[in-house]
Amino acid sequence: xxxxxxxxxxxxKTTVGKQAARALGxxxxxxxxxxxxxxxxxxxxxxxxxxxxxxxEMETTALEDLAGTARLVLSTGGGTPLRPGNLxxxxxxxxxxxxxxxxxxxxxxxxxxxxxxxxxxxxPISETVRELLTQRSPxxxxxxxxxxxxxHSLMDVVxxxxxxxxxxx
Ligand code: S3P
Numbered sequence: 061x062x063x064x065x066x067x068x069x070x071x072x073k074t075t076v077g078k079q080a081a082r083a084l085g086x087x088x089x090x091x092x093x094x095x096x097x098x099x100x101x102x103x104x105x106x107x108x109x110x111x112x113x114x115x116x117e118m119e120t121t122a123l124e125d126l127a128g129t130a131r132l133v134l135s136t137g138g139g140t141p142l143r144p145g146n147l148x149x150x151x152x153x154x155x156x157x158x159x160x161x162x163x164x165x166x167x168x169x170x171x172x173x174x175x176x177x178x179x180x181x182x183x184p185i186s187e188t189v190r191e192l193l194t195q196r197s198p199x200x201x202x203x204x205x206x207x208x209x210x211x212h213s214l215m216d217v218v219x220x221x222x223x224x225x226x227x228x229x
Contacts, residue, residue, distance in 0.1 A: 061229035062086070062132040062154030063221060066200055068192065069138040069177055070169040071159040071209055072217065077135035079214065080221040086131040091140060094122045103137075107178035116143050123149040133221070138192070139179075141199050151204075155228045157221060158203035162210045163189050 063080065065073040074090050081088035092103050095118045099106060106115050119140050126134065127149060134153055141147045141156075150156050161169075167186040174180045180188060200206075207220050 061225060062129055062134065063225045063228075064134045064136060064150045064154050064156045065159055065221070066136050066141050066150065066156060066203055067138065067159035067209075068161060068166050068189070068196065068200075069180070070166045070173055070189075071138075071161040072214070073135040073159055075214065076159060076217050076221060077133045079218045080225070081133035083218055083222045084131075084133065084225055086133050086225070087129075088133050088135075089126070090135045091119060091122055092137050094126075095119065098122065102176065104176055104178050119143065120146060120149065123153065127152040129153060133225075138196070141202075142196060147199070147202060155205065155224055156203040157224060158200045158206040159217070160200070160206050160208050163193055165210050166193070 065077050067073055077090065078088050095106065096102055099118065101109065103115070106118070116139070119137060120143060123146060126132070132154065136150065141150060147156070163186070166189045170180060170189065171185050205224055207217055209217060
């Protein structure tokens with residue numbers, strides 16, 4: 061059984077994913093990193109040179125390659141589940157868990173984390189977060205499980221992910 065983490069930029073998918081993988085003894089993979097390694101360019105360069113549509117196609121291709129991988133914790137990009145068909149691909153990889161963070165927490169975290177995130181390039185963070193959350197929440201909420209991030213320690217969230225993975229296997 062594998063586990064897939066979805067949610068907004070800044071929700072902690074990579075940090076939680078790495079620690080959950082270690083706790084479970086599973087492999088960890090980050091979809092952005094897979095793409096960067098495959099194309100030999102950073103996500104910012106991909107957005108600048110190839111454009112967002114090409115980036116979204118790269119995400120889908122990478123997900124297709126991961127289908128059926130056992131004992132994996134996969135952290136996705138914030139926009140990954142939005143493309144039609146991707147949610148089904150994510151489900152083919154494993155149990156889909158939404159790391160749900162409030163607009164306030166995301167804005168706070170992302171004000172220090174613009175680097176490498178082209179969608180945040182020059183816009184006011186809180187407006188972008190609000191717009192993206194409004195647009196994306198209905199899709200994120202289709203996940204098999206939701207874990208609230210606000211007011212929970214990293215350790216607690218990691219333990220919840222581990223619990224879900226063990227229960228599913
Ligand atoms: C994106 C989130 C990023 C990355 C890209 C687009 C998004 O990943 O995939 O910049 O659309 O929200 P993180 O969620 O890991 O920051």
